[in-house]
Structure formats: structure tokens, C-alpha cells
Amino acid sequence: MKVLLLGGTGEARELAQMLAGVEVVSSLAGRITDARLPAGQVRQGGFGGVEGLTDWLRTSDVDAVVDATHPFAATMTAHAATATRQLDIPLLVLRRPGWTAQPGDTWHRATTAAAAADLLPALGTRVFLTIGRQGLPAFQETGLWTLARCVEPPEPVPTWCELILDRGPYAVDGELALMRQQRIDVLVTKDSGGPQTSAKLVAARELGVPVVLIRRPPLPPGVEVVDSVDRVVEWVRSRR
Template identity: 50%
Template sequence: MNSGNRDTTGKRILILGGTTEARELAGMLVKTGYDVITSLAGRTDNPRFPAGIVRIGGFGGKEGLAAYIKSNDIHMLIDATHPFAAQISINGVAAASDAGVPLIRLERPAWEAPKGAVWVEVGTAQDAVDALPRGARVLLTVGRQELGPFLARTSCHYTARMIEVPAGLPDDWDVIAARGPFTLASEIALMEDRGITHLVTKNSGGAQVAAKLAAAAELSIPIIVIRRPLLPKAETVDSVVWAHESVKRIFRTG
């Protein structure tokens, strides 16, 4: 899919996308005059397409990504994927090195515990399950790919919120299909209406869905947070603006 951007800089950038930040950065870079290709994994049925060229689907591992970079004359790789999309981030570092192009990772800041919060950090979804007491009424916001361990724990009641709902969830689950942003007032109302006793979430960061943390803290609801996976070292920025500035700096000095 091509939205008609015109390259005026002679530089072509591949963005590994799928996040709000990736979409915003693509638009900014296209306006600046870069030739931008955004790659989406294709896991979402109705993705929001960014400006520039869009490709959908995997590359076939780090070797396939490196081959794509070389064969499409890519001058820079930007990893703006979800903080928990560890494998593509790992592949990106290896592929950029193999192809000899600079890499920037755009990583939204991780959440920190709100004042007064009961904040429990765990390493995996299974650890989060293990931290729940029997009979807990859980607001579950971990996305559809992490549901397996919770499906196996039938002694809790779940209100699961996600952008897209997979088929086959248990009948006794309350499922909410919704995309942020959410307000503090609406999050408090949701937790009170559903009798939530625990919030389980991944530390995805970002402002769009952060209100649930403040709501849980205000209601003294424990927050069980799955830590981000460790990623290989890369030049990392924490905002779209800084990513844009880094692109300009690297191309000036490269």
C-alpha cells in the first residue's frame, strides 16, 4: 500500500511499526521528505495505516530482514515495535548489523508505580497468574497473546480488555473490546462496577492506557505488572520527536 510519499532526501527508512509512535514518526518523516516504508506484523485485523508505504507480514527471521534491507536499498532501520515484541527487536539489531545500516529503537518510557500504589512486578504472565489469590476479580489487560496461563487458572474471575477479541474465550469471562485512550473517571467506574480486586497488565508504557494505574492506586487495588523483556543494546530514544532528531543527525554525519 502506498500513500504517495515522494522522496526528496535520497534516504529510505524502514520502520518496524505497529504502535502509535511508529505511525506518528512515519508521518513526520514523510513530511520531512524521507522515503518511508512501515512494516506491520499483520496480527491486527483493522490496523491504522501510517503515511508512506506499508508492507504487511514477517520477513523470515533476521536473515530475511537483512536481505530485505539490502535488496530494497534501505538506509536506516527504526524499531518502533511494541515493547513486548522482543523477537522482532532482536532480529532488527542483528539484521541492521549484517546489512550495515544504522538502527534506532523508539521505546516509550516504562510505567512507574503511582503514588500509593500496591505495585507487584513479575517476570512472566505465568508469574502474574501465580501472584493472584483464589477468587480474585481481575481486570486483565495483557493482550490476546498472553491469555493462555490465565485460561488455565479457573479459580479467578476475569474482565479482559483488549483491542481485538480472539474466539473461544470462556463464557464466564467478561470481555471488553476497546482501544484507548481511557480516562481516570472511566477506569474508576469500570473497576467499581465490575468489583475488581486486582489489575494485571504488561508494562507497555504510553499515556493512552495509563489511567488504569492511577485508578487502581486510588481504589487501593493491587497492580500486578509484567516486566518488559530484555533486548540487545541499541541506540534508543523515548519519543517521536527525539527519533526524528536522531534520524536527521545520523544522516548529516553518515
């Protein structure tokens, strides 16, 4: 059996390790130059849209596709849904659960980065952005002091905000220290879920800092979705 594993997440690396006895090709988009590589075969770079992915799946004799991309990688998920439907190849989407508000949290939800930016003037004056580099331009015109944390620098490097380059996982003590030092009074993040970057939410709760949480994009209609690595392994093995 041959499986294309659309990766880039910790869950995808775990799956590549766990699917012993299955030929797995892990595909990484290539947006992070020093990405942590999974075990086994690795393919880096885009496919060239739906047509390129369809051609690759056909010529590579793939039996199934597992989408374990980031919950906000909507374009890749949509392409995978279209290509596998055209070729009648089984597709399973792995999405970790989103975060759940806890007592003491003050969360404001937004559907897009632009909508999140519109909320900020009423919430604070010193903003901490933890949304990745692609969504930063939506916040350029807020007029608020802004600290942005990214894994890699945006291109071009923004001059309208302070920039920190760092990669999780993060600890609560470190997030508390950073937010206190920078006098952060509003946090903006994506509802990525998982423990790797959740410490900032705990820190915001302890400091009484409001959070603007950007909602996940909707999944394509009709796709099969699970929320754990174990369920993906069961799904793959049931098709061997």
C-alpha cells in the same frame, strides 16, 4: 535516504508524519486487522524471520532502520538487531519510558505472564487482565473470576473469562466505572508506558486495587535506544 520504520505504535505513526523529505516505509505486523495506518508507504505482514528481513533490507536498499514497535514486541526487535548487524545498517530503537509508581500505588512486578498469574491468588479474587490476547492462556488455571480486555478477540475465544473488546485511549472515569461495576480487586497489565492506557493505573490507585505489572523483555545487547520521537527525528536527519 530510505528508512524502514517498524511500527504499530502511536509513536511510529507520529514519526512517519514528521520525517518529511525522507523515504519511509512503515512496517506493520498485521496482527490487528483494522490497524490505524501511518502516512506514506505501508508494508503489512511479517518478513519471515531474520532471513526474510535480511533479504528484504538488502533488496530494498534501506539506509537505516528505526524500531518503534511495542515495548513487548521482543521477537521483532531481536530480528531487527540481528539483520541490521549482519548488513551493517544503522538501527535505532525507540522505547517510551515505562510507568513509575505514584504515592498510593500497590504494585507487584512479575517477569512473565505465568509469574503474574502465580501472584494472583494472594492478591484478589476478581481479576482484570489488560495484557492483550496473546498472554491470556497463562491465566486460565488460576480459578479466579477474570475479565480480559483485548483489541481483537483471541483465537479460540476463551470460555474461562469474561471478554471485552475495546481500544484505547481510555479515560479515568470510564476505568473507574468499569472496575467498580465488575468489583475488580486486582489488575494485571504490562509495563507498556505512555498515556494511552495509563488511566487504569489511576483508577486502581483511587480504588486501592493492587496492580501486577509485567516487566518489559530485555533489549538485545548493544542496540542504540532513545525515548522520544524528537530524538529519532534528530538521529535520522543526522544521517541524511
